[in-house]
Amino acid sequence: MWRSRIIATLVCVVSAVCSFVWQPLEAAAPMGKTAAKTVVDYYYLLPDELFEVGRKERKLLLDPANRPVIDIAHGYLLAPGDGAQPNMEIALFKKKNGDYVVAVCQKDLETGDTVLNFFGNRNQRLVKLMGMIPVRSNSNFVYKLPRTGTTIEANNQKGKLVHSFAWTGEKFELLK
Numbered sequence: 001m002w003r004s005r006i007i008a009t010l011v012c013v014v015s016a017v018c019s020f021v022w023q024p025l026e027a028a029a030p031m032g033k034t035a036a037k038t039v040v041d042y043y044y045l046l047p048d049e050l051f052e053v054g055r056k057e058r059k060l061l062l063d064p065a066n067r068p069v070i071d072i073a074h075g076y077l078l079a080p081g082d083g084a085q086p087n088m089e090i091a092l093f094k095k096k097n098g099d100y101v102v103a104v105c106q107k108d109l110e111t112g113d114t115v116l117n118f119f120g121n122r123n124q125r126l127v128k129l130m131g132m133i134p135v136r137s138n139s140n141f142v143y144k145l146p147r148t149g150t151t152i153e154a155n156n157q158k159g160k161l162v163h164s165f166a167w168t169g170e171k172f173e174l175l176k
Contacts, residue, residue: 035124039077039092040070042102045126046119050104052085061085069147075100076147091145091152096169102126103152105143113139116152133165134174151175 036042044058051058061079062068069078075092079085089105102119116137119126133152141154141162150167165172 036100036121038072039075039090040072042092042100042119042126043077043079043088043090046090046102046104047126047128050088050106050117053082057085061088071147074148076145089145091147093150093167094169101129101132103132103145105145111139114142116141116143133172135163135165 036045040062043062044055048055053061060066061082062070062077066080066082068080069076071077075094077088077090079088079090081087086107091103093101093103095101099121104117104119105114107114116133118129118132120129121127135154138154140157142157142159144153144155146152152165152167152172153161154163154165156162161176164175166175
């Protein structure tokens with residue numbers, strides 16, 4: 001009888017220790033080489049060159065006090081800048097094979113231009129994708145990623161819609 005109690009206690013202790021050890025590893029998973037599942041995971045996997053802050057500070061940009069917009073269900077994230085880091089808008093576009101294209105829009109702090117980049121998953125790393133929109137990127141455009149839907153808008157500096165790009169499941173097509 002006392003042996004079964006000791007064994008039960010040991011099982012509980014081992015289980016608790018294992019869950020304690022694995023929990024921090026799961027929390028750190030988005031920073032490593034792992035399959036991303038949410039827009040937040042992709043945010044942490046973005047290349048360092050998109051950030052003016054270090055990897056540890058990326059988490060601070062998503063602090064609720066900074067009022068980020070994190071819409072997991074729609075694959076959308078808006079991380080407000082902090083003075084050194086510009087605002088970053090991210091939207092996920094699902095491909096027909098189940099992978100995602102990650103669109104990242106941010107304002108260049110030096111020039112004031114809005115920069116639109118696309119990334120795809122290759123061997124658990126995000127790599128830059130070229131030629132995703134059918135019109136050459138223009139520094140005069142102000143891009144707006146969709147929080148819902150699958151159409152990217154390109155407006156002129158006055159806010160007038162110049163182009164719309166609709167996602168087909170593999171690429172963007174020009175609507176306007």
